[in-house]
Amino acid sequence: MSPVDFRIFVEPQQGAGYADQLAVARTAESAGYSAFFRSDHYLAMSGDGLPGPTDSWVTLAGLARETTTIRLGTMVTSATFRHPGPLAISVAQVDEMSGGRVEFGLGAGWFEAEHRAYAIPFPPLGERFDRLTEQLEIITGLWGTPAGETFDYSGTHYSVAESPGLPKPAQTPHPPIILGGMGAKRTPALDRAVRHRVQHPVRAVGRPDPAVRPGGGCGRGGRPRQGFADVLGGLRAVRRAR
Template identity: 60%
Template sequence: MDLRIFTEPQQGATYDDLLRVARCAEDAGYDAFFRSDHLLAMGDSSGLPGPTDAWVTLGALARETTTIRLGTLMTAATFRLPGPLGVAVAQVDQMSGGRVELGLGTGWYEAEHRAYGIPFPSQRERFGMLAEQLEVLTGAWSTPMGQGYSFAGEHYTFAESPGLPKPVQEPHPPIIVGGSGPRRTTALAARYADEIDVPFAGVDEVAAQLGRADEACRALGRDPRTLRRSTAQVLCTGHDDAAVRRRAAAIGRAPDELRTRGLAGTADEVVDKLGRFAEVGVERVYLQVLDLSDLDHLEFVAGRVAPAV
């Protein structure tokens, strides 16, 4: 099972904080470093010193790391037009030597849209935008050099686009579609994605969503085994219960809650929970690390949990 580090820098992190975590994750042998694409803190966090742009950050990390994969969970379709987004992702893929992955979603946090002057259309419109962005990104990247790409949709129109620059990875960087939506999310994942992610859900909920994704693949004539399956889970573990309680307190959460809705407890408890996710088809887990100052947490999981899964 792949274990990936997933951060939420809108809660309060500088680029240097993220660089330290990414380098620690790379040195510890994690498969990837991912970050959210948000502009406003959630909950009681002040978010100081303020947000960092997801793709600016990943471009910088592409030059300051060498092996770890880099990506977003999830870039919001509302934040960027698909043409400029395609340029940014392809450029960072080039800068990293082909280590980038794109998680793309509808965008859901209305408050951050208001705070930063970004239109927030209805859910129906946002799903329409997401579907068209997936269509044009994959289409433009896959268009052969020297040929033009055109598309006319409800939200976006491309006229003889050169589809440049091309990413290093062919036909394009892996695309991740995520969520628990029973119909539109699974349909989009089956049609466009390399991976479906079911975030912050229990084992039974993840299993049900993966079953729906299988059905969506079969409806399109796609082999469900070609769609990688993942989940994102908040991480809170340690040598003993005292360490778990300390880490839970540091992120303002209760250990019992995290054991139910996350990966929490001793190393043995976390290994057992990961085993249950594996039994329902999960191949990859994004470990949501909320205390970015606690690098020992990453090293503990790399030493005590990763070898067992």
């Protein structure tokens, strides 16, 4: 039987503040769960979402300093929310703050209502995937640039000129990458391209691939198949108890 790696996944935009998420992360850590993942959303899909959204990478930075062993990541960061350069800096910084416990999830973004609610441009699907592709190329390029050298990139949507590619993540060559997507063509093609370029384990979630369970992770690259437990109900219970 293949080993199972139990991981927690929460959707705090439905109604959980930082204290709630910290309580869940610490409980999961003490119970032996290997990772705490959270969604990257700014608007509840149902209900009032009180007390309101929390930013995923601000939250993970806090958790990085208040936990010790559990891995931390997003399922998945929306490429529409952030520019690739600042995102590379944020993820690298949280990886350093955690002592190398970050897993970096990135997707094209899909929830149009939250973009309208928070003044975030929401381009058509094809452009969102184009931007996702360029963001992955830039972020991995920045992380992979040797110290003392610079990184340049010219794309349709983003350009980089003479970047020192700093800071570097604590993990080498960089944190594990998780790709989010449901497409039958673009997502697998992007998955293969990233695997070829970074030579590092990449997981793809949510796409129709027999090696991948939607919502979970793949067993490729010598990594165990992941088991995710959605504890949104637990977050609500914590909030009521508090």
